[in-house]
Amino acid sequence: MALAELIQGQIYNMTDYKFLELDAQTFDEFALTQPAGNFTLTSDYAQMLAKRNWDVQMMGLYENGQVVAAALVTTLPVRFGKLMQLDGGPLLDFTNHAIVTAFFNELKKYAQAKGALYVSVMPNNVWETYNVDGTLQEDYESEQQLLAQLTELGYQHQPVAKGWSTSSAPIWQFAKDLQMINQAENPLTELQKSYEKDGKYYLKKTVQFGITLRRLGHDDLPAFKQLTQHTADRLNYEDKSLDFYERLMDSFGDHAHFYFVEMDFAAFINGQVKKRDELAQRIEQLAQRLENNPNNKKAANQKREFTDQMQQHVKRIAEVELIQAKAEANKVIVAGAVFLETPNELTYLYSGTYDEYKQYYGPYALQNHMMELAVKHRIPRYNFYGISGIFDGSDGVLNFKAGFGGVVEKKYGQFILPTSPLKYSLYKGIKRLLGR
Numbered sequence: 001m002a003l004a005e006l007i008q009g010q011i012y013n014m015t016d017y018k019f020l021e022l023d024a025q026t027f028d029e030f031a032l033t034q035p036a037g038n039f040t041l042t043s044d045y046a047q048m049l050a051k052r053n054w055d056v057q058m059m060g061l062y063e064n065g066q067v068v069a070a071a072l073v074t075t076l077p078v079r080f081g082k083l084m085q086l087d088g089g090p091l092l093d094f095t096n097h098a099i100v101t102a103f104f105n106e107l108k109k110y111a112q113a114k115g116a117l118y119v120s121v122m123p124n125n126v127w128e129t130y131n132v133d134g135t136l137q138e139d140y141e142s143e144q145q146l147l148a149q150l151t152e153l154g155y156q157h158q159p160v161a162k163g164w165s166t167s168s169a170p171i172w173q174f175a176k177d178l179q180m181i182n183q184a185e186n187p188l189t190e191l192q193k194s195y196e197k198d199g200k201y202y203l204k205k206t207v208q209f210g211i212t213l214r215r216l217g218h219d220d221l222p223a224f225k226q227l228t229q230h231t232a233d234r235l236n237y238e239d240k241s242l243d244f245y246e247r248l249m250d251s252f253g254d255h256a257h258f259y260f261v262e263m264d265f266a267a268f269i270n271g272q273v274k275k276r277d278e279l280a281q282r283i284e285q286l287a288q289r290l291e292n293n294p295n296n297k298k299a300a301n302q303k304r305e306f307t308d309q310m311q312q313h314v315k316r317i318a319e320v321e322l323i324q325a326k327a328e329a330n331k332v333i334v335a336g337a338v339f340l341e342t343p344n345e346l347t348y349l350y351s352g353t354y355d356e357y358k359q360y361y362g363p364y365a366l367q368n369h370m371m372e373l374a375v376k377h378r379i380p381r382y383n384f385y386g387i388s389g390i391f392d393g394s395d396g397v398l399n400f401k402a403g404f405g406g407v408v409e410k411k412y413g414q415f416i417l418p419t420s421p422l423k424y425s426l427y428k429g430i431k432r433l434l435g436r
Contacts, residue, residue: 019106048251081117134391162389170386176406199403210267231352261362334362
């Protein structure tokens, strides 16, 4: 049966449905139980946007008194009218065609009543998943028919591009399913076992380097902004403002996890000295054995190996002593990040790393800490968030995130519905003339 026939066969009766604005509690009670939900679909996020003077509403579709769909709807001024956007929504069961039809038909009426020129929808649903080498794993369109349904309802699907975007939620993301780990007898042990070889190796290094973590308060945000701005300048992208980070912390409260990764020079040097001295003692013992038996090849090989290892520790001590002298501090900020927590997922959002300390692998310690937190809180999903969608090995961000295990997810991207077709055509024509 064609999709159009299927939708027409499930004609909805608006006496059964009501499209209404939801209060914060009602919105969260629904949104925070949905598999596709995340921080952008919370009353905390709506509060944050409202503080920036955005026109934002939490809208819901009721069926027989129960909320069956919800979305955070923002309305922004554009030439000739307004843009109504659902970035990350709506949250609903796309296999229920009657609910899909009811929601989007009512959304169109709502947009027209608010003077919207067009509606932009960016669902948070996963379209396809891939291995880190770009091999397709799963295609979910045949099950949910999201693309087919929205096209049938008049929405224009925009091409899904690869690369980075800071203007909306990323289409390409990397995520880790924690559900089986949460059900294990020893979840934290199972989490560590789930990491890839590189992730395990570099995480072990952070222990040797004396890496520590510190959760930040409001007074730390200027230093956090300095770190993220340093990274943005180095990688040539636009950072968020200090005001943004302050609003993020204020709006999400305890659910916004701001952290610094720090290096304690004294702890690192003491650890290296201890390893150096242990190796020196073993080298001395091997030298005595060789004095008694110069032809002992095994002892000679071990002595050579331990001498090389000891020299590495001596080199690290000298390097860190120089860095400490330059820093004029006993402890320095290596990296930092902010994570947002909801019952649906824990999201790794924004971060920064000081270039001169990259060799100490601080971000690995922080990611491990936050995944352990997700497991302790029984959160089913850890979202490493944006990647480029390019699988030729050039995406260093993907290479880092893949060290912890997970899958690449491709979301559907943007759908556009012109609610005033003539004005929208004029609007698009002017944008083309202006080269925007």
